[in-house]
Amino acid sequence: MSEKTPPLSCKSPVTALPGVGARRAETLAKLGIFDIEGLLRHYPARYEDRRRPVPVSALADGEKALVHVRVLDVKKPPAAARGGKAPRIPMKVACCDESGRLTLVFFTSRWLLHTFHEGDSLWVYGTAHRDMAGVSMAHPDFEKAAAGDGGGAGGMGKAGVGIVPVYPLTAGVTQRYLRGLLRAALPAAERAEDILPQGLVAERRLAPASFALVNIHFPADEHALNAARYRLVYEELFLLQARLLYARGHAGGQEEGEPTCMAGVFAEDAAGLFGFELTGAQRRAIEEVRSDMAAPAPMRRLLQGDVGSGKTAVAASAAFFAVKSGFQTAIMAPTEILAAQHLSEFERFFAGTGIRAAMLASGLPQAEKDETKAGLEDGSIHVAIGTHALLEPDVAFARLGLVVTDEQHRFGVRQRLSLREKGASPDTLVMTATPIPRTLALMLYADLDVSALDEMPPGRKAVTTRFIDSSKRDAAYGFAEKQMAAGRQVYVVAHKIGDGEDRDEDAGDDGFSGGGEAGGFDGGGEAPLPLKTASALGLAEELSALFPHRKVGVLHGRMKGGQKEETMRAFADGSIDLLVSTVVIEVGVNVPNATMMIVEGAERFGLAQLHQLRGRVGRGAAKSYCVLISDSKAEIARKRGETLARENDGFRIAELDLVLRGPGDLFGVRQHGLPMLRIADPAKHMEILCIANEDAKKILQSDPGFVAGLEGFPE
Numbered sequence: 001m002s003e004k005t006p007p008l009s010c011k012s013p014v015t016a017l018p019g020v021g022a023r024r025a026e027t028l029a030k031l032g033i034f035d036i037e038g039l040l041r042h043y044p045a046r047y048e049d050r051r052r053p054v055p056v057s058a059l060a061d062g063e064k065a066l067v068h069v070r071v072l073d074v075k076k077p078p079a080a081a082r083g084g085k086a087p088r089i090p091m092k093v094a095c096c097d098e099s100g101r102l103t104l105v106f107f108t109s110r111w112l113l114h115t116f117h118e119g120d121s122l123w124v125y126g127t128a129h130r131d132m133a134g135v136s137m138a139h140p141d142f143e144k145a146a147a148g149d150g151g152g153a154g155g156m157g158k159a160g161v162g163i164v165p166v167y168p169l170t171a172g173v174t175q176r177y178l179r180g181l182l183r184a185a186l187p188a189a190e191r192a193e194d195i196l197p198q199g200l201v202a203e204r205r206l207a208p209a210s211f212a213l214v215n216i217h218f219p220a221d222e223h224a225l226n227a228a229r230y231r232l233v234y235e236e237l238f239l240l241q242a243r244l245l246y247a248r249g250h251a252g253g254q255e256e257g258e259p260t261c262m263a264g265v266f267a268e269d270a271a272g273l274f275g276f277e278l279t280g281a282q283r284r285a286i287e288e289v290r291s292d293m294a295a296p297a298p299m300r301r302l303l304q305g306d307v308g309s310g311k312t313a314v315a316a317s318a319a320f321f322a323v324k325s326g327f328q329t330a331i332m333a334p335t336e337i338l339a340a341q342h343l344s345e346f347e348r349f350f351a352g353t354g355i356r357a358a359m360l361a362s363g364l365p366q367a368e369k370d371e372t373k374a375g376l377e378d379g380s381i382h383v384a385i386g387t388h389a390l391l392e393p394d395v396a397f398a399r400l401g402l403v404v405t406d407e408q409h410r411f412g413v414r415q416r417l418s419l420r421e422k423g424a425s426p427d428t429l430v431m432t433a434t435p436i437p438r439t440l441a442l443m444l445y446a447d448l449d450v451s452a453l454d455e456m457p458p459g460r461k462a463v464t465t466r467f468i469d470s471s472k473r474d475a476a477y478g479f480a481e482k483q484m485a486a487g488r489q490v491y492v493v494a495h496k497i498g499d500g501e502d503r504d505e506d507a508g509d510d511g512f513s514g515g516g517e518a519g520g521f522d523g524g525g526e527a528p529l530p531l532k533t534a535s536a537l538g539l540a541e542e543l544s545a546l547f548p549h550r551k552v553g554v555l556h557g558r559m560k561g562g563q564k565e566e567t568m569r570a571f572a573d574g575s576i577d578l579l580v581s582t583v584v585i586e587v588g589v590n591v592p593n594a595t596m597m598i599v600e601g602a603e604r605f606g607l608a609q610l611h612q613l614r615g616r617v618g619r620g621a622a623k624s625y626c627v628l629i630s631d632s633k634a635e636i637a638r639k640r641g642e643t644l645a646r647e648n649d650g651f652r653i654a655e656l657d658l659v660l661r662g663p664g665d666l667f668g669v670r671q672h673g674l675p676m677l678r679i680a681d682p683a684k685h686m687e688i689l690c691i692a693n694e695d696a697k698k699i700l701q702s703d704p705g706f707v708a709g710l711e712g713f714p715e
């Protein structure tokens with residue numbers, strides 16, 4: 001390196017490495033590698049232990065092993081065979097050790113033609129194939145051994161020997177090439193600055209950043225690898241938590257406000273609103289909310305629970321506390337029909353209390369909207385329940401003290417903040433019917449306290465779920481006809497709107513034997529059901545022909561808002577017997593009379609999403625069923641189906657979904673503007689995540705500007 005060339009650093013472009021030109025850089029960019037930092041943070045997916053070589057004579061057929069051999073002879077294919085027009089003839093490299101002969105076989109790569117020479121000493125790692133012709137390895141990894149290297153555990157410093165990293169790749173990048181680049185980048189890793197506070201590194205006994213970045217790729221031994229991995233997992237989770245806490249305004253201490261639940265207003269007062277006995281989980285959540293609202297600092301609480309677990313009663317209690325203390329409440333729902341459903345429930349709960357609730361949505365008559373806006377501005381309306389219409393500039397509140405967001409993931413961060421800005425530091429309660437494991441709740445809502453409704457009301461029946469292939473589809477639809485004949489309704493879910501499109505924009509036994517209402521799952525189709533499509537529009541057309549005596553409706557994301565609301569209302573009032581829909585019904589109207597759901601192409605949906613879809617049935621007194629149809633042979637599809645057939649607990653399903661998905665774009669983490677996890681896995685590293693969360697809170701209390709000073713972590 002010349003004196004004018006700056007030393008390699010983590011900020012150097014990847015083209016600073018030898019052999020990386022513009023074309024190579026474009027290929028590496030597909031892996032997210034643009035500079036040396038990105039290269040060093042491209043962590044191995046797994047490792048291969050290549051520290052214990054075996055003699056050639058001991059190689060077993062199909063065994064992966066490391067051998068140390070000497071090249072005897074190189075048989076290159078004829079020149080005509082290298083052009084691709086003649087039959088492919090491999091290059092064979094005859095090798096040996098003291099115990100026997102081994103043939104290396106290569107079919108491709110012109111650069112290999114001049115790589116091997118008689119007498120070369122090689123470390124070779126690959127899968128052995130033993131037959132009548134002898135022992136061979138096709139396309140093994142290999143490394144030329146240093147002079148004097150024996151057949152013991154030598155060569156540990158080489159990229160192809162030792163604990164060897166195996167990386168995620170893209171077309172045009174090989175393991176050998178990537179390992180070579182990382183070897184060349186090690187000087188930059190050794191000079192890497194530690195971005196964690198030194199006091200924290202010492203307190204947690206973390207390996208230095210330089211040590212971790214070297215040993216995560218080329219570990220000296222298992223201890224070095226474990227220390228490097230722990231350091232990098234902790235660092236990733238700590239920075240994630242710190243960024244979340246900082247971005248959501250908790251870096252500068254507690255925001256000041258005023259209590260929105262005055263002294264003398266108790267949880268027992270709210271319990272009297274309901275004509276049913278609250279569950280223990282509901283009582284616990286209501287008291288947690290009341291305690292938050294009685295404190296000066298604004299409440300920021302996440303309320304999560306399965307469909308039917310009683311979140312609305314908790315939200316109504318919170319609104320009761322606010323109104324009785326002189327404040328107004330705004331409740332934002334994702335759809336007009338869900339807002340109307342909430343209004344009906346709140347009016348029933350608040351009957352005789354003097355609390356006035358009203359709805360605000362774009363589909364309402366203008367005169368009604370104007371009257372509601374006036375009532376909110378003068379304070380005569382205490383609770384506003386609405387859709388995005390609540391966000392309009394001309395919607396003003398006399399004294400907004402509580403903001404409740406239902407199905408919060410349907411709204412953007414800016415939308416939720418703009419509603420809060422209509423009050424002076426109001427309390428915030430966000431609700432979701434998607435149970436989130438504690439680990440993920442810490443990731444997505446690091447600044448929120450979490451209340452979990454993990455107890456279902458008495459009498460709530462589990463939905464019987466079956467996972468089948470298309471050979472039993474006719475029996476499923478035969479059973480659906482029996483449900484409709486008994487006066488009940490059915491959902492059919494498709495993953496896309498029309499044929500030739502992608503998704504909508506916006507097992508134990510086979511399940512067909514014995515028991516159950518209306519004769520149980522015992523078949524009953526008049527003939528096999530030859531469905532030709534998996535789209536909502538196509539299914540609606542075919543099912544209309546199959547059930548000409550039934551009213552079949554269709555619902556999807558491209559329908560206008562008014563059309564969707566009208567279709568959902570028709571299904572709710574019983575005018576539609578069978579509703580074919582995309583996932584737009586994942587959150588929607590409460591239809592207790594719907595007792596069966598059929599999900600076509602179930603492999604196209606995630607586990608948590610399937611559970612959410614299933615929550616549309618089982619809402620009434622009658623026994624309900626869910627049938628998942630899939631012909632996929634993929635292992636993950638089978639596991640999802642079997643899990644749904646076995647589990648009804650949403651929190652347990654959420655944990656299993658986290659394990660199945662792994663550490664990638666979990667539950668839409670990317671949608672929250674958070675960095676992707678490269679090495680941390682919340683399913684495996686829950687303990688580290690909890691530690692990192694506590695440490696991030698402490699650091700931001702003592703040094704609020706810590707995150708602002710990090711490059712790549714904007715305010």
